Amino acid sequence: MSEQNSTAPADKHPKQNATAPNNNSLPLSQTDSRDKWSKKMDFLLSVIGFAVDLGNVWRFPYICYQNGGGAFLIPYTIMALFGGVPLFFMELALGQFHRTGAITIWKRICPIFKGIGFAICIIGLYVSFYYNTIIAWALYYFYSSFSTTLPWTSCNNPWNTENCTNYFGKSNISWNNFSRSPAEEFYTRHVLGIHEADGLDHVGGLRWQLLICLFLIFIIVYFSLWKGVKTSGKVVWVTATLPYVVLFILLIRGATLPGAWRGILFYVRPNWEKLTDTGVWVDAAAQIFFSLGPGFGVLLALASYNPFNNNCYRDAIITSVVNCLTSFLSGFVIFTVLGYMAEMRDVEVEDVAKDKGPSLLFITYPEAIANMVGSTFFAIIFFLMMITLGLDSTFGGLEAVITAIMDEYPHILGKRRELFVLGLVTVCFTGSLSTLTHGGAYVVKLLEEFGAGCSIIAVVFLEAIAVSWFYGIQRFCNDVKSMLGFFPGIYWRVCWVAISPAFLAFIIVSSFMDQPPLMLFDYRYPEWTISVGYLIGASSFIWIPVYMVYKLVWTPGSLKQRLAVCIRPENVARDQQSDSLCMTAAP
Template identity: 95%
Template sequence: MSEQNSTAPPEKHPKHDAVPPNNNTLPCSISQTDSRDKWSKKMDFLLSVIGFAVDLGNVWRFPYICYQNGGGAFLIPYTIMALFGGVPLFFMELVLGQFHRTGAISIWKRICPIFKGIGFAICIIGLYVSFYYNTIIAWALYYFYSSFSTTLPWISCDNPWNTANCTNYFGKSNITWTNYSKSPAEEFYTRHVLGIHEADGLDYVGGLRWELLICLFLIFTIVYFSLWKGVKTSGKVVWVTATLPYAVLFILLIRGATLPGAWRGILFYLRPNWQKLTDTAVWIDAAAQIFFSLGPGFGVLLALASYNPFNNNCYRDAIITSMVNCLTSFLSGFVIFTVLGYMAEMRDVEVEDVAKDKGPSLLFITYPEAIANMVGSTFFAIIFFLMMITLGLDSTFGGLEAVITAIMDEYPDIIGKRRELFVLGLVIICFTGSLSTLTQGGAYVVKLLEEFGAGCSIIAVVFLEAIAVSWFYGKTN
C-alpha cells in the first residue's frame, strides 16, 4: 500500500484546494477567481498592509507600555514575541489569503468548514471596532479644524468653556496646582470637544455633539469613496495616507529633539530596568502589544493578500511590513518622549509626572498642551492632527475592506456585482452604530467598546484560527 501511494499521481479533490500537481496547473481555488480584482502595483499592497498595521496605537500605546515595563529592557521580550508569535501569525494570514484568494468567511470552506464561525466573528469584531475607532478620528479632525487659528484654543483659560479650576501653569513658577486644577488643554478636550461634564457615565450619555457628527460624516465620506471601487481605488489613496505620517513623524522628531529637556524624556524612555524581565506581566504586555500592533485575526491580512497574484513572494512581504511596523512604534517613542521631557523641564517636575496618562488623553491633552507652548504652535498642531487622521484612515480602510471582502466572497450571487451599493450600506450601518459615541458621554462608550469589543474576542479568534490551520487543515474535505 505504501509503494502504491508513493508512485500514484496526486489526487485533486473537487471541494478542497490541494497542492498544484506536476503539470503546472493551478488549484481549483485559483481557476474560480480569475475575474477577481488585483492590486495595480505591488507597492499598493505593501502600503495598504503597512497603513493598516501602523495606526494610532503605535503613537501612544507602545511608548507608554515600553516605559512602564522596563524601558530599553522591554525591547527584549518585545523582539522575542515578535519573532515567535506576531510575525508567524502575520505570515500565516498572508499565505492563506494569497493561496485561497477569498475572504475571512468563505476561506473556511477550504480549510475546515466547522470553523466557519471564525469568519463571522471577524466581521462582527470589525463592526464593533468601526463603531468607536472612527469616532477617535473624528476627534482628531475637530482638533485639526480648531488648529487653524493664530492662537490655539487650548492654550489659555479665557474661553467660554473654561471653569474656575482652569490653571495655566506651563512654564510658570508662581502657580499653585491643586487636586482640582485642570489644564486648558484638558478642559478643551473634556468640556468643549466631548462635553463629558453634561453626561453621567453610561447611565446617561446625554445628547449628540453636532460638531462631532459633522466630522464623523466627513470621515465616513472619505472612507466610502476610498473603498467603493475596491483595491484599485484604496490602493491609490494609501500612497498619501500611509506615507504622510512618516514625513510628519520625522518633522516632529527633529522639532522635539531641539526642545529644552528633550534628553530627559529620551533617558526616561530607554533607561533599562533589568529587574522587570523577571515579571511575567511584562512578557504578557509584550505579547499583547506585538499582537495588536501587527493585527492578525482581524481578517484584514486575509482580505488584502487575496488580491495578490498567486506567485507573489508573501514571505518577503511579511518580513518587510512587520519590520516597518515595529520600527515605527520604536520611532514614535522618541517623538512622544522628547516632548514629554520638554514638558517636564518647563513644569519643573519629573518626566513620570507628565507621562502618567495613556490612551486618547496622551493624544488629545498631553501632546497638544506641549505643542501649544512651542514656537510655531499652529503649524505643528496642524501636521500632528493631520498625521493622526491619516493613521486612523489607513486602519479603517483595512478593517472595513476585511468585512466587505468576506461578505462579498460568501454571497457573490447576491452582492457580487453591487459593490458600490453594498459598501454604501455598510458605511451607513457603521455610521449609525457610531452615533452613541458622539453623545456627551460618548467617551464612556468608546472606552467600553475599546475594552470589550475586540480585546479578548480577537485573542480567541486567533487562537481558534491557529488551531484550525495547525491541526485540521488538510485533514478534512
C-alpha cells in the same frame, strides 16, 4: 489527487478550470475576474497602513517606559519573533493561496470553523463603531488648529472653569487636585462635552460638531473603498506615507526642545528588574499582537488580491519590521516632548505621562505643542498625521468585512459592490452615534475593551489551531511551497504548531487573571456596564460554536462521517464522504 493540488486556487490554471466538471463548486471570487492590486507597492502600503495605526503613537511608547524602558525591547522582540510575525506570515499566505475572504476561506481549510469568519466580521463592525470616532476627534482638533492662537492655550474660553490653571512654564502657579490644564478642559468639556453626561447611565445628547466630523470621515472612507483595491490602493500612497514625513518633522523639532534629553533617557533607560515581572511579558505579547493585527481578517483580505506567486514571505518580514520600527520611532517623538514638558513644569517625566490612552494624544501632546514656537503649524501636521494613521486602519478593517461578505455571497453582491459598501458604511455610521454623545468617550472605552479585546485573541487562537492541527501543517506548508517555491523551515513550522498558539493562550489566561477596574478620567465603570461588555465580546465569539453545531446537525451521515466531512476541506471531504457512503452501501 494530491493534497496540494486539491486545495490549489482556481485561477492557478484558469484554462483547465474553465472546463472542469466541478467548477461550479468553486467561489466566483477565485476566478480571473477577481480584482488585483495595480502595483505591488499598493499592497505593501495598505498592509503597512493597517498595521501602523494610532496605537503605535500612544500605546507602545507608554507601555515601553512603564515596563522597563529599553529592557522592554527584549520581551517585545521575543514575542514578535515567536508569536506576532509567524501569525502575520500565516495569514498573508492563507489569503494569497486561497484568494478569498475570512468567511469563505474556511470551506477550503476546515469547514466546521467557518464561524470564525462571521466572528471576525462582527468584531470588525464593533471596531468601526468606535475607532472612526477617535479619528473624528482628531479631525475636530485639526479644524480648531487653524487659528493664530490655539484654543487650548489659555483659560479665557467659554468652556473653561475656575479650576483651569495655565501653569506651563510658570513657577508661581500653585497646582492642586482640582486644577485642570487648558488642554484638558478643551478636550473633556469643549470636544467631548463629557461634563454633561452622567456616566453610561445617562450619556446625554449628540455632539453635532463631532457628528459632522464623523460624517466627513465616512465620506472619505466610502469613496476610498467603493471601487475596491484599485481605489484604496491609490489613497494609501498619501495616507500611509504622510505620517512618516510628519513623524520625522516632529522628531527633529522635539529633539531641539529644552529638556528633550530627559524624555529620551527615561524612554530608553533599561530597568532590568522588570524582566522578572510576568506582567511585562503579557504586555509585550499583547502589544505585538494588536500592533501587527492578525485575526482581524484584514491580512487575509488584502493578500487575496495578490498574484498567486507573489513573495508573501518577504512581504511579511518587511511590513513587520517597518511596523515595529515605527513604534520605536514614535516613542522618541512622544518622549522628546514629554521631557520638554517635564522641564517646563519642573516635575519628573513620569508625572507628565500618566495615561496610555487617547489622552496622551489629545491632552498631553497638544499642550506641549501649544507652548512651542510655531504651534499652529505643528498642531496642524500632528493632527493631520493622526487622521491619516486612523484612515489606513479603517480602510483595512472595513475591506476585511467587505471582502468576506462579498466572497460568501458573490451571486448577490458581485455586481453591487458600490451599493453594498454604501450600506455597510451607513451601518457603521449609525452604530457610531452612541459614541458621539456627551458620554461617548465612555462608550468608546467600553467597545475598545470588550468589542475587540479578548474575543479577537480567542478567535485568532482558534484560527491558528484550525490551520496547524486540522488543516494540517504539512498541507499548509505544501501550499506555501506551491506559491513560493520553497518549503517553510523548522522555525516557522514549530511556531505555527506550538509556540504561536501557546503565545495566544498565554495572553488569554493572563488577561482573565488580571482584570483591573475599568476607569476613564474619574469615572469608574459600574458592574452592569462590565456585564454589558462581556455580552458584547460574547456576541461575536458565540458564532463559532453555533456554526459548529449547525454544521454537524445538517451534514448527512453518521456522527463519525459528519466529523470527517466537517474537519476536512470541502473538496477533499466530499470525495471521502462519497467513498464512505459507497462502501456502506456495497453488498
